[in-house]
Amino acid sequence: MDNLLHTVVLMLEGTQVTLQIFFVTLVLSLPLGLMAALGRISDFRILSRFMEFYIWLMRGTPLMLQLLFVYFALPMVGIMLPDIVAALLAFTLNYAAYFAEIFRAGIQSIDRGQYEAAKTLGMTHKQTMSRIIIPQMIRYVLPPVSNETINLVKDTSLIYILAMNDLLRVARTIVQREFDMTPFIVAAVFYLIMTAVLTWGFKKLEAYYGKYDR
Amino acid sequence: MGNTTDNEVMLRLTQIHKRFGDLEVLKGIDLELRKGEVMAIIGTSGSGKSTLLRCINRLEEIDAGRIEIKGRVLAQNNSDNVAEYVTDKEARDILSCTGMVFQQFNLFPHMTVLENLLEAPIQVQKRKREDVIPEAEILLKKVGLLEKKDWYPSRLSGGQQQRVAIARALCMKPDIMLFDEPTSALDPELTGEVLRTMRELAEERMTMIVVTHEMNFAHEAANHVVFVEKGVIVEQGTPQMVMDNPQEERTKAFLKNML
Numbered sequence: 001m002d003n004l005l006h007t008v009v010l011m012l013e014g015t016q017v018t019l020q021i022f023f024v025t026l027v028l029s030l031p032l033g034l035m036a037a038l039g040r041i042s043d044f045r046i047l048s049r050f051m052e053f054y055i056w057l058m059r060g061t062p063l064m065l066q067l068l069f070v071y072f073a074l075p076m077v078g079i080m081l082p083d084i085v086a087a088l089l090a091f092t093l094n095y096a097a098y099f100a101e102i103f104r105a106g107i108q109s110i111d112r113g114q115y116e117a118a119k120t121l122g123m124t125h126k127q128t129m130s131r132i133i134i135p136q137m138i139r140y141v142l143p144p145v146s147n148e149t150i151n152l153v154k155d156t157s158l159i160y161i162l163a164m165n166d167l168l169r170v171a172r173t174i175v176q177r178e179f180d181m182t183p184f185i186v187a188a189v190f191y192l193i194m195t196a197v198l199t200w201g202f203k204k205l206e207a208y209y210g211k212y213d214r
Numbered sequence: 215m216g217n218t219t220d221n222e223v224m225l226r227l228t229q230i231h232k233r234f235g236d237l238e239v240l241k242g243i244d245l246e247l248r249k250g251e252v253m254a255i256i257g258t259s260g261s262g263k264s265t266l267l268r269c270i271n272r273l274e275e276i277d278a279g280r281i282e283i284k285g286r287v288l289a290q291n292n293s294d295n296v297a298e299y300v301t302d303k304e305a306r307d308i309l310s311c312t313g314m315v316f317q318q319f320n321l322f323p324h325m326t327v328l329e330n331l332l333e334a335p336i337q338v339q340k341r342k343r344e345d346v347i348p349e350a351e352i353l354l355k356k357v358g359l360l361e362k363k364d365w366y367p368s369r370l371s372g373g374q375q376q377r378v379a380i381a382r383a384l385c386m387k388p389d390i391m392l393f394d395e396p397t398s399a400l401d402p403e404l405t406g407e408v409l410r411t412m413r414e415l416a417e418e419r420m421t422m423i424v425v426t427h428e429m430n431f432a433h434e435a436a437n438h439v440v441f442v443e444k445g446v447i448v449e450q451g452t453p454q455m456v457m458d459n460p461q462e463e464r465t466k467a468f469l470k471n472m473l
Contacts, residue, residue, distance in 0.1 A: 116273055119272075119273065120271055120273070122334060212367075
């Protein structure tokens with residue numbers, strides 16, 4: 001029993017690293033993704049093309065490769081980043097690309113009449129986007145954003161290759177040391193708790209943003 | 215038009231041309247709208263009447279011609295006979311005296327009825343919320359929907375939504391109201407309430423242009439009727455002239471079909 005308690009305490013520490021990566025990535029990649037989406041649909045061609053390329057690059061290569069690149073290749077050209085910053089950089093750039101495509105689809109699903117109504121009321125493009133289009137987009141994108149967010153919780157485990165002690169790596173270390181599979185089960189329970197909390201949270205958000213449909 | 219005391223020209227269109235690809239939808243339209251005038255634009259679907267209305271407030275851009283609103287030029291031909299618009303900022307300023315009501319209402323679904331009315335006065339005119347609220351409530355009362363002010367549009371009937379849309383446009387205190395087939399998306403039993411609201415506006419001498427299929431409304435509420443077909447104005451004048459005693463064969467044929 002003492003042993004299990006000790007395992008759980010160690011794994012809670014690993015969970016902290018996991019949650020840290022998760023929250024910082026989410027907080028950075030959501031606004032970045034929105035900006036990328038706006039750039040992608042912008043009339044300014046160079047910007048739009050650049051965003052298209054960025055999204056293609058990030059979605060077209062494995063996240064693992066991107067992590068390795070930031071961690072191992074950047075130092076070779078003289079860019080030294082602390083471990084956690086390197087991991088956050090790769091995660092943020094990757095997830096922002098996925099969020100960008102979700103947001104773009106959401107923005108483009110809004111009826112043209114909404115833009116026209118805003119225009120005839122004298123609103124600028126910026127006001128139209130921030131007051132009319134994006135608030136309506138949010139409810140359409142919540143289900144796919146929820147999906148990606150749950151993926152992110154699990155993707156954080158990829159940082160084990162960067163020798164950072166996240167939840168999964170801590171579990172694996174104990175398993176290898178003590179020949180006991182329990183830590184894997186504990187880790188699974190921890191991930192399930194985190195995703196359950198997220199699922200619940202997104203359900204609440206969807207209910208909130210869906211209120212004007214009823 | 216005869217009893218209009220103020221003869222100020224609110225809108226002047228000169229030789230408006232508009233094409234969508236190969237299709238020329240407006241072929242040289244000249245039109246003048248005076249203060250207090252209620253103009254009904256009638257014509258078959260595809261005649262270009264909605265496009266004409268949408269060109270006035272730049273929802274569509276004209277290819278050639280001149281648009282003048284309250285004496286200010288929105289667009290005019292350059293030396294190559296291609297229409298050029300003023301800057302976006304100036305266009306917004308010129309068009310701030312116009313309001314529009316759409317066939318599909320286009321209320322903001324994520325805002326309550328009251329918020330729909332407050333949005334533009336607060337965001338665009340930078341007015342104080344507490345100053346706009348009483349005005350918005352008066353307008354909602356006028357269209358008979360004050361008790362629904364905290365409802366979301368999706369809970370309202372089409373007729374109620376359209377009346378909110380009219381109130382929303384009026385909340386910006388426009389001098390010219392543009393109506394683009396305001397009753398065409400409504401069930402027949404709901405058109406009456408919207409037409410009644412528009413009639414009241416007409417009686418208050420609001421300057422209006424109404425693109426409509428409602429012949430009774432055109433006949434009774436308008437003081438100027440314009441019949442458009444295939445991108446040209448075939449005939450225009452008082453409802454008595456155009457609708458009771460049309461001179462052109464095409465007008466006669468259209469009116470016969472509408473009965």
